Amino acid sequence: MRRIGVLDTTFARVDMGGFAVDELRRTGTGYKVERRTVPGIKDLPVAAKRLIEEDSCDIVIALGMPGKEPIDKVCAHEASTGLIQVQLLTNRHVIEVFVHEDEAKDARELAWLAERRAREHAVNAYDLVFRPERLVKSAGKGLRQGFEDVGPIR
Numbered sequence: 001m002r003r004i005g006v007l008d009t010t011f012a013r014v015d016m017g018g019f020a021v022d023e024l025r026r027t028g029t030g031y032k033v034e035r036r037t038v039p040g041i042k043d044l045p046v047a048a049k050r051l052i053e054e055d056s057c058d059i060v061i062a063l064g065m066p067g068k069e070p071i072d073k074v075c076a077h078e079a080s081t082g083l084i085q086v087q088l089l090t091n092r093h094v095i096e097v098f099v100h101e102d103e104a105k106d107a108r109e110l111a112w113l114a115e116r117r118a119r120e121h122a123v124n125a126y127d128l129v130f131r132p133e134r135l136v137k138s139a140g141k142g143l144r145q146g147f148e149d150v151g152p153i154r
Contacts, residue, residue: 002031002129005051005060006122011040012065014111016097016118020061023122028130031058041066041098042075045082052090060086060094061125063118068102076100093128097121099146117146 004024008017021033034055038047041064051057062083066076076098083094099117104110124145127134142150 003034003055003057004031004125004129005048005055005057006033006035006063007044007047007051007060008035008037008063009040009044009065010037011067012063012099012114013101013107014065014114016063016065016099016114019115019118020063020097020122020125023119024126027123027126030130031126040064040075041079042082044079045086048083048094049086049090052086052092052094057092058129059092059125061097061118061121062094063097063121064099065114066098066100068100072101093125095121095125095128097145103146113146120145 006017006020017035021035024033034051034057036047038044044062044064048060048062051060066072080096083096087094097117099114101110104113140152142152144150
């Protein structure tokens with residue numbers, strides 16, 4: 001059976017992993033979810049690698065909510081670099097789903113954005129494993145996860 005890893009953090013201000021798991025269950029069947037939670041975003045890379053190597057996940061969704069301070073931007077970059085390394089070392093996709101606190105104008109919009117981005121990327125992860133042709137059909141369409149799509153140039 002295929003496995004989809006859902007990995008989130010306690011640092012996030014909303015349950016992004018819960019949204020992703022819920023959306024996966026709405027999207028399709030034929031897989032098992034392996035969910036893990038780590039303290040912060042810099043803990044995501046090793047946990048993603050373990051989900052792939054020890055739990056045989058075909059793909060991992062790594063969700064996090066970096067803060068708005070300059071140090072948080074640095075930590076997010078480091079975590080992102082680590083997640084890219086995990087992909088290269090394992091030949092498995094790790095879908096990075098970060099929502100930076102300064103992307104939203106207030107807490108309400110931040111919660112909305114985190115839920116929407118988590119759900120939309122959960123569908124992307126499912127599609128990468130089970131329906132890659134759907135992604136091909138969306139190439140060049142200016143799709144965004146979270147805020148509104150920007151659309152194609154032509």
